Amino acid sequence: MDNELIESTDEYDVYKVTLGHLYHFKKDCNKGEFRGQKTGTTRMKYTDGVEPRTIPLRLKYRQQS
Secondary structure (H helix, E strand, O other), X not given: OOOEEEEXXXXXXXXXXXXXXXXXXXXXXXXXXXXXXXXXXXXXXXXXXXXXXXXXXXXXXXXXX
């Protein structure tokens, strides 16, 4: 893994990874772009700006209620 630290603030660290920038939050964010992020969580920003598409689970793996 070729991760390098780009930026570090009191709220989060930014790492450069192969798919884009990975934000690791050190404390809860209450304002700004990352409002609502909790301590210890991560968020990925992709370089091409396109989020990966979500694929629904197969019917046999869905939980029946």
